Structure formats: structure tokens, C-alpha cells
Amino acid sequence: MQEHYDFKEIENKWQEEWDNQNTYQVQNFSDRPKYYCLEMFPYPSGKLHMGHVRNYSIGDVVARFKTMQGFDVLHPMGWDAFGLPAENAAIKNGIAPATWTWDNIDHMKSQLKQLGLSYDWDREVATCHPGYYKWGQWLFLQLYKKGLCYKKHARVNWCPDCATVLANEQVVEGSCERCSAVVEQKQLDQWFFRITEYAQRLLDDLKQLKGWPDKVKIMQENWIGRSQGSELIFQVDGSNESIPVFTTRPDTVYGVSYMVLAAEHPLVAKLSAGTPQEAAVSEFVNRVSKLTELARTSNEKEGIFIGAYCINPFNGEKVPILAANYVLYHYGTGAVMGVPAHDERDFEFARKYDLPIKVVIYPTKDQELRAEEMTAAYTEDGFMANSGPFNGIPNRQGIKKVIQYAEETGIGTGVVNFRLRDWLISRQRYWGTPIPIVYCEKCGAVPVPDEQLPVLLPTDVAFKPTGESPLKGRPDFVHTTCPQCGGAAQRETDTMDTFVDSSWYYLRYTSARDNDQAWDKNKADRWMNVDQYIGGVEHAILHLLYSRFFTKVFYDLGLINAQEPFENLLTQGMVLKDGAKMSKSKGNVVSPEEIIARYGADTARMFILFAAPPERDLEWSDRGVEGSHRFLNRVWRLIYSLKDDVAGAPAIPAGTNYVGVHKEMRRLTHYAIKKVTEDISGRFNFNTAISTIMELVNGLYTYRDKVAEVERDAAVLAEAIDTTIILLAPFAPHITEELWAATGHQGSVHKQPWPTFDPAALVEDEVEIAVQINGKVRERLNIPANMKPADMQQYLLEMELVKALIGNKQIVKVIPVPGKLLNIVVK
């Protein structure tokens, strides 16, 4: 051990040692309780960024802490390795996506090792490895067999110049990011997972997730978007066609003054055919349907009369039918009844197109509302009016009565509608998991039999942006035989959304090297649920919802006993520099590599955990990093100077009553144990945990420097030093390992049991009481700590200092707070 803190040498030494000893390998079964600590696995983009460092430092503290508390901790890492950037890199640099990806994985893995993270690398997974995606294909087929997988038409972003499908993020302000051509919408036949079948369960089970932040649960709830309402049927005037509309406000049905259809609603073309409107309508539909949903709905509302009318089944009124840009075909029935008087959007739309406004809800029974006087829709509750037999009924009750009436007369029903849509998993891309389906002329779509899995993705592709998936240009991939009839068949060339890969990886970690099954049920049941999941809040909806969906499907299939994947969720904040998210374009990126090279991994981890509580955004500060580095140096020098006093020192003898500085040293030690334990396990407030350790270190310096060497108590000193090292171990794993060895201990500090505090050591002789006059602190006085609360008031009131404060004023009231303060109210 050297006098100087040589972090480079120490970190290399211990990383090698951990590797050689397989320190972080975990057995699947033992007598100890289990704990599954999981951080969201990264996309292998090339290099780690500070967000990764933050995410994985947080997880590592939790994993190491739980290990020391005696749990078997599953703490795995892997790679979300399929995706678009690999294809872009291939086009740009002429490197095969597989080569690029695996190179990145190599590099990032070495970076993770440099951070000293306690992963069981024997369980590493990469979603682009056939040993992983084989089981993704198998799971797809399980969903297929269960009827949860189907094909239908869906719109994609289409670049007419590149002749290729674009992801949303490749569309920049309506144009292709590569060639700037205006992006169009195109219909393709695509695969879907029927997540809507699970909508109600996904909603209901949110209540079980006590360990999730409320904000994430609220976001999921809104995303699922359950709404109770009714479907009412309007007949088209002079035709056999009818238009069902979904509405949450059937109580306003007497106020309908027009009907609006989504532009792609089949009736738009059908009903306008042969009318004078036909040409204009068709021009409108053409124009609107080329736009993305976002562009359509964020523009001003626009509509056009389609030349037909329908009949309100409640009052027989004939109202015009329009087509509009803002009505979504896939939500509800693709049709909206226009009630301008009681809906903001309808009000705005009616004003623009001069459509009649009919009031049917009054604020109170007699308070009439006049359409001419309205400046905004009246959307509050009230009483039904101008509504035939329903007049005077409070509208909430009216909703039920109208539905009841509709059901009796066959003009509608009560229905529940979800905003959630089925999960589109087809991607017209190369670098993804091939969808295990073949198309046979005779048998149609046929699932690939299990024994033929995996459907291998060819990696030796010449990757050119031809517009079509490179898989289509590979006859050896496309041409195959039908598993059913043996005739000629063609493979599906679409690959799966990478969200599919990342929706079950937490299960694969339990059986990462199993070649015979996706996971061993016993092992999955041993480890699931994930006890703590940690990652960015940007995944609050899609990733977490898809994973919850998969878990429920697997439960239904009998593949696991868990019904929810993640017991507790921690969503970490972003890492900012100069108040903005770090990004290349802003030029405010701080590279983890540089920080590690300059200060070491322990410093990087300490700073990122100390600078802010994990859920909040973190402002990067170079000065702050230096401060954390200085602290570790301070710890090093302190313990180095005392190492010989600690090695072989006796334990604290039972029943010893320490006084004075020794007692104070012990109090600091045990307070730190209490506080750090609470901060890590309860609130994840690593920042305050670290400040408590700093206070302990400060106290140790005082004990060393202010107490003569002969008077120091070896047992007290050793207890304080050992505690410092152990409490710091989850945060700064290398330096603590070195110091643990230097102070004469055997074995890894990371295998030490986590200490518990001695309540007796926390008891103080005196407490400071704040004396307040009318709520303002006037004096701080020490009283014996063992004084009974009842005696405190009298004791203090009789003190001369306190009497002087009161003077000749009259005491109105005295409020004592034991151990804290005494408030004297005077007048």
C-alpha cells in the first residue's frame, strides 16, 4: 500500500481480482433470500454516456448493498443490440451491422468493467445473438398460437424518393431526413400483437404496483385511456348505410347538429359518389391522408361536406355529414357526432363552418343558456334540456338513461372504449429478429415449426439502401419450403420491433445459456419479480407497458408464475450540462472515459451519486468531480495514517460506557450506520448517504488530530474506520477493497455483512432546546437528555435567561416539543 492514492493501479488490480475470483457470479438456488436488481440494458451505440454511468452506478450501489445484507443478488447486464443506428452506420461507413454492433458491445463492455460494476457476466445476453432471438421467435409463435398475433393493414411513413419506409424519428418536419423529400403515408400489411385484449388487466393491475412512482402509473393509465360511453347508430338519409358513433356524452345527443367522419372512413367516398361534392371531397381526402397523424391533428381543424345527411335516431333530425382531418379512423368508430354547444372542439369547428349550435344542457334547471350568447362550449355538468323525454334530468343520470333507452329501442349500446391500440411489431428493416412465418401459395401464412428455429438472419449482407429490406434481395433467405405441404414457399422478410426483444430480456437472464428453452421455469420463478428496476423515465410508457403485457401473456401460457415484471421502479433524471441535456449538437458532452482516466471510476461514481438525488435531473460540474476526488483522497490519507492502529485492534467490549470524545466518536459511527442504511434502502437518497459518510470522516479527523495518541481508544477507532470502509464500499468499490486489505482484513469487503447500529450509542447526554417567544427562536439551551418531557417546561421557565426573555409580558400559552423546542406565547 502506498502513501499516495494511485487509483489507476488500485482499480486495475481489483477489477482483475474480481474477474479471476468470479466475485459477482450468483448461484440460482441457495438458502438465502433472493433479490433481483436490474438496470435497463443499453443500446450498443458505441460509447457509454453519462446517463449510463448514472443508471449503472445507482444499480450497483443497490446490488452491492443487498449482497452485503445477505441476499443472493441477481445483477445481470446485456445489450439491446438490434436497431436502426446499426443500419445507418452500415450505409455510412460500409460496415456490416453485425460487425459494427459486436465491436460496440466489446468496447462498451470494457467500459462497464472499468466502472467496477458488480455484474454476473456469465449471464450476459445480446438480442442480436441467434441464441437469444431464437427464443424471441419462439415466443412470437406462442402468441401466434394463442391468437394474440394477427395481420392487418397499417400506415407507414414512406419516402417516395428513397422508396423506403421511415421510422418516426427519420421524419423531420414531414420530410425524409436523408433526401428531404416530402414523406407520404402508405398502407402495408403488417403484424400486430393484440395488447388491447389485455387493456383492462394492464389498467387494473397498476394498483398492485405500490413500488412504482405515481407519475408513471398515471401516464400508463392515461395511455391505456379507458373511457366509458356508448355507441349510437345514425342511419344515412336515403340509404341502407348506417354510422355508429362512439360518445362519452350520450346525454348531449339531442344537441347533434352534424356528423364528422375520418377522412379514410369508407363511407366518405361511398356517400359522396355522384354528388356535386364528389370531386372536392376526393381532393380533400387525398391531401389529408398523405399527412402523418401528427401533422393532421396539430394543424387547424378542417372539414368538408360530403353531400349526404344522416338521421339522429333520438329526435329524427336530419344533419349533414362532413369529413375532417382531426377525426382519427382507428379510435372509436372513426366517426364523431358534432355537439358544438357542449364540446370545445365541436364549438370551434361549428363556428368555423357556420354550423348550428343547439343547447341541450342547462347549468341549473331553469337557467337557460342561449346559443347566440355563448363564447365557448358549456362542458360542465347540468340538466338536460331540449331533449324530449329527458328534459330536466341531471346529465350524469341522463347518460345512463339515454343508454338504457338506446338499448331498449335498439339504436345503441353502452360500451367501453380504450385509447390503447394494438402493438404494431412489423418493421421493414434488416437488423432485427426475423418474424418466423413463411407464406405458401397453398397454405397461406404458416408458422415456422419449433425445430426449425432460429430463422437465422444472414449477417454477410451487402448493405445498401435499396429501399427494400436487404432480406428481400437474398434468395437463399426468402425461398424455402412450406412446413405444412412441402411446396415452394417464401419467408416473411419483415423483422420485429426491437421493443419485442427488450420486453422479455429480464426473464432470459435467469437462464441465459439455456439452449433448450427460453428460460427454465424454476429459475424464473426463483428470481422473478425483478425487485428493483432502474432506468430513464422516457421508457415510462412503451417499454414498461409492453413488458407488463408480455409478463401477463407468459403467465397465462403457464411459462411463469409472475403477473407483473417489476416490483419496484426507480426512474432516474437526466444528466445535464449548462442546464441542457448533453448532446453532440449542443457540444456539451462530458465523456465518461475522460473522467475515469483522470480521476478513476470511484470518483466518477461518487460524484454522480452525490450531486443530486437519483430521480431529479443532475447538473454536471467539473469542480464537483474534483471535490469528490478530493474526498476519496482524504479518506485514503486518513486510513493510511491509522492503518497500523486498526489492524488487530480489539472489538468493542460489551457493556463499556464510553464518555467524552470516545462516546462522540461512537455516536457518529452508529449514526452513520443508521442514516446510510436508511438512505440506501428506503429513499435511494445516495447524496445524503454520502454526506453522512463525509461527516463520519470529518469526525475521524477530529478524533485523530484533537485527541492525543495515547488517549485514543483502539477499539473505538477501529470500529469507526472499519465502518467507514464498509459504508463506502457500495459507492466506491475499488478504494474500499484496497483499504479493507490494508487495515489487516481478510476477504473482499463486498462480502462483509452490512453493519447494524447500536441504539445505545446514539443516546446523548444533553440535548439542545430552542426556546421560542411567539414562534421566534430567541435562545438555544442545553438540558439533560434524560429529563422527562413534563419537567422540561418547568425547568426552562425557571431559568433566568428565559425569564429575561419573557420580561413583564403575560404568558398566554406554552407549547413544549420534547427534545426539540419550547414555544412560549406571550402578550
Added chain:
RNA sequence: GCCGAAGUGGCGGAACUGGCAGACGCACUGGACUCAAAAUCCAGCGGUGUAACAACCGUGCGGGUUCGACUCCCGCCUUCGGCACCA
């Protein structure tokens, strides 16, 4: 527009259940050590004010509840994040 989160010294943050605002760290100032610098150590550090005390003000703003409010209630302002007309 809707939903969510957050506003505390020069800065990051602390105060966990309504009970002493500013722990811990950064920056800064002064001092020690040094030929000097770095490193390290010691002291100071919310504002007004004072010779020094005292006193007053102070947790985005305005009200309220309370013996007592960063914390609870009502109304606003600002910033950040999410969602985009969900019938």
C-alpha cells in the same frame, strides 16, 4: 391546450411525520506551511445592519390555516418533462 414534476445562499443540494432554514459539498475570502506554486491544514461565508453585539428581512409571488409553515389550503407566475384535437 391537457397531464406530470420542480422552484431554497454565488452554485449543486439538506431539512424524512407542521417544530432551530441552509447539513454535506463546490466556489469565494483570509490565514498557516512553502523561496514560490500546487497539494494540504485552520478560520470565515444568506441579505440588510452594527465598531462589535442587537435587531430586522429571508425558501418563486399574493393570500389563508396554525402557538409555529420550505412543508398544509386557495389563487397566480416561471422552468423542465410527457402527450398531441381520444369524440
